[in-house]
Amino acid sequence: MTYAGAQRDLRASASPLSVFQVFLKLGAVSFGGPIAHLGYFRSELVERRRWLDAAAYAQLVALCQLLPGPTSSQVGMAIGLRRAGLAGAAAAWLGFTLPSALLMIAFGYGLHWFGDAASAGWLHGLKLAAVAIVAQAVWTMAVSLCPDRPRIAFAVCAAVLLLFWQTGVAQLIVIAGGALLGRFLLSEQQSHANASEHIEQPLSKSFAQTAGAVFLLLLVGLPLLARLSASHAVALLDSFYRTGALVFGGGHVVLPLLRAQIVPPGWISDADFLAGYGAAQALPGPLFSFAAYLGNAMQPPPSGIAGAALCLVALFLPGFLLVVTALPYWDALQRRTGVRRALQGVNAAVVGILLAALFDPIWVSAVQSRGDFAVALAAFALLVFWRLPPVAIVALCAISGQLLVWA
Numbered sequence: 001m002t003y004a005g006a007q008r009d010l011r012a013s014a015s016p017l018s019v020f021q022v023f024l025k026l027g028a029v030s031f032g033g034p035i036a037h038l039g040y041f042r043s044e045l046v047e048r049r050r051w052l053d054a055a056a057y058a059q060l061v062a063l064c065q066l067l068p069g070p071t072s073s074q075v076g077m078a079i080g081l082r083r084a085g086l087a088g089a090a091a092a093w094l095g096f097t098l099p100s101a102l103l104m105i106a107f108g109y110g111l112h113w114f115g116d117a118a119s120a121g122w123l124h125g126l127k128l129a130a131v132a133i134v135a136q137a138v139w140t141m142a143v144s145l146c147p148d149r150p151r152i153a154f155a156v157c158a159a160v161l162l163l164f165w166q167t168g169v170a171q172l173i174v175i176a177g178g179a180l181l182g183r184f185l186l187s188e189q190q191s192h193a194n195a196s197e198h199i200e201q202p203l204s205k206s207f208a209q210t211a212g213a214v215f216l217l218l219l220v221g222l223p224l225l226a227r228l229s230a231s232h233a234v235a236l237l238d239s240f241y242r243t244g245a246l247v248f249g250g251g252h253v254v255l256p257l258l259r260a261q262i263v264p265p266g267w268i269s270d271a272d273f274l275a276g277y278g279a280a281q282a283l284p285g286p287l288f289s290f291a292a293y294l295g296n297a298m299q300p301p302p303s304g305i306a307g308a309a310l311c312l313v314a315l316f317l318p319g320f321l322l323v324v325t326a327l328p329y330w331d332a333l334q335r336r337t338g339v340r341r342a343l344q345g346v347n348a349a350v351v352g353i354l355l356a357a358l359f360d361p362i363w364v365s366a367v368q369s370r371g372d373f374a375v376a377l378a379a380f381a382l383l384v385f386w387r388l389p390p391v392a393i394v395a396l397c398a399i400s401g402q403l404l405v406w407a
Contacts, residue, residue, distance in 0.1 A: 014084045016091040022049070023076055023095030027285040029394045030072075030096070032130025034286070035357040037072035039130070039137035041079070043383070043390050047140070051083055054144040058347040063330050065175055065350070068247055069319025070254075070288045073097065077323045085202040089324070093316060100285030101292040105308050107276065108296035123282055125375065125401020127366035129394045132379030134362055138354045139384065141347075150185055151348035154178055158352025163359065174349050182345020183338055205328045212325035215318060219245050233302050233310060236267075240291060240314035254288060254315070267298045291315040371407070375400045 022044065030040045038061060045051045052060075057079075064074040073093060080092025146152045158174045218241055226238040239261040247254045263270050276293040283289070295311030296304055333339045367373050379397050382388045 014088065016080075016084045016087040019080045019084050019088045020091035020095040023080065023092045024098060025095075025391065026076075027096040027099040029284055029391050031126040031284045031394065032134070032362060034070065034072040035354060036130035036134050036362060037286070038075065038354070039133040040390050041072070041075060042137045042141070043133060045079060048389065051079060054141065055347065058141060058145055058350055059330070059343055062175060062343070062346040062350050063326060064323070065171060065353070067319065067322045067326060068245055069322060070244075070286050070316070073286045073288065073316065074319045074323050077320055078327060081202060081323065081327060086324070089320065093320065096285055097289055097312070097316070100280075100283045100289035101308070101312055103283050104276065104280065104289050104293035105296045105305065108293045108308070121402035121405030122398040123401070124366070124372075124405070125397040125399065126394060127362070128372055128376045128401060129379055129390075129397035130362055131358070131366050131376040132383055132393060132397070133390055134354065134358045135376075135380050136383045138351065138358055141351050141354065145344075145347040145351055150181075151344065154181055154345055154348035155352040155355065158349045159355040162353060162356035166356075166360065171353055174353060175346055178345040178347075178349025178352075179342040180345070182348070183342040186341045186344050203324060203328055208325045208328045211321045215245070215321040215325065219318070232300050236295070236298075236302070236307070236310055237314045240311050241318060244288070244315040245318035258290070258294065262294060262298065267300075268294060272297055288312075288315050369404075371404045375404070 026037075026040055026044060030037045032039075042054075042057060046054055046057050060075050060078045061071070064071045064078065067074060073096060076092040076096050077089045081089035084091065142152075142155065146155050158178065161174060162170055222234070222238040222241055226235045229235075240258075243254060243257050243261060247257055259270075259273055262268055263273055273294070276290060276297065280287055280290040280293070289312070291311040291314070292308040295302070295307035295309070298307060298311075301307070302310055367376055375397060378400075379393050382396070383390070383393055
């Protein structure tokens with residue numbers, strides 16, 4: 001059976017509930033930030049479950065890198081969409097976001113022991129798990145997506161550039177450069193070498209166009225509605241939606257933008273904002289879940305559970321709409337010869353992006369001693385050669401990190 005045929009059989013038995021369950025587990029164990037999340041996704045969904053092939057996964061990563069919003073969450077939405085349609089996309093988002101959102105809401109209600117946990121040994125062990133998982137992702141993606149000297153050169157150049165120029169704009173330039181180099185320097189044979197087979201798109205182009213229209217309508221209409229309305233809920237919806245729609249670079253970029261939106265008006269104190277920011281660094285899943293804490297802790301109402309849900313949905317909604325808008329056209333584009341060559345260059349650039357991120361921020365923030373290196377190396381070996389699942393690696397690294405503190 002071909003990969004495409006197997007994919008159709010898998011999708012025939014897929015359900016939003018099964019997608020939710022898989023992403024709920026990922027949301028509970030995916031520590032380390034958006035680049036690490038992509039490593040967890042690849043290990044679970046490409047290597048273990050074979051929901052899509054490595055080239056298709058790399059192309060989804062490349063697409064979501066180009067879109068505003070939370071890259072790892074958007075990749076999850078795109079995989080859920082391909083797996084079980086629109087409900088699958090929503091299930092993937094909910095499952096991946098729910099664990100961290102619930103923890104952030106709990107922190108907002110006063111569970112300040114999370115702040116003390118930020119310096120615990122087990123948390124440092126989770127950072128070491130992220131080193132191993134991202135290293136495995138870089139290794140396996142490099143083997144499949146950089147099989148020749150030109151693409152190896154693309155990846156190395158991308159990594160070198162990003163090591164010295166660490167901004168969201170630099171990532172976009174690297175991806176665009178990879179596309180241009182691939183389009184004009186790769187041969188037709190090379191463009192076919194790693195091309196993924198077409199996977200049926202569950203949404204029509206007319207539906208995608210409607211999603212794009214809704215995205216633009218909310219982006220333009222919410223600020224006008226907020227000026228005309230005295231409702232604080234509308235003001236929150238506008239601030240969080242606009243931030244989610246215009247941010248490039250993921251969670252670490254969105255947090256200072258949110259601070260500029262909600263601290264100066266007095267909706268939350270700077271001290272409370274920074275306390276939540278610190279707790280968010282210690283949690284699995286997307287950093288955008290920080291919105292749940294803000295919605296819960298802010299004044300005036302809505303706050304509590306209602307405020308958390310409002311802010312969370314408003315921040316993620318633009319990314320969701322953009323993925324739905326872009327995917328049908330992405331499938332059509334990648335069937336063209338010139339686009340396929342460009343995508344091979346983009347895939348190589350994505351490997352370079354992951355390689356640079358493996359060093360900074362993941363390696364430099366986690367590996368601080370010989371013991372740390374030993375734990376990360378052992379975790380990498382268990383992942384690559386003994387095929388242990390990521391959840392087992394996370395548990396072992398958490399235990400090892402705590403033992404290093406006690407030693």
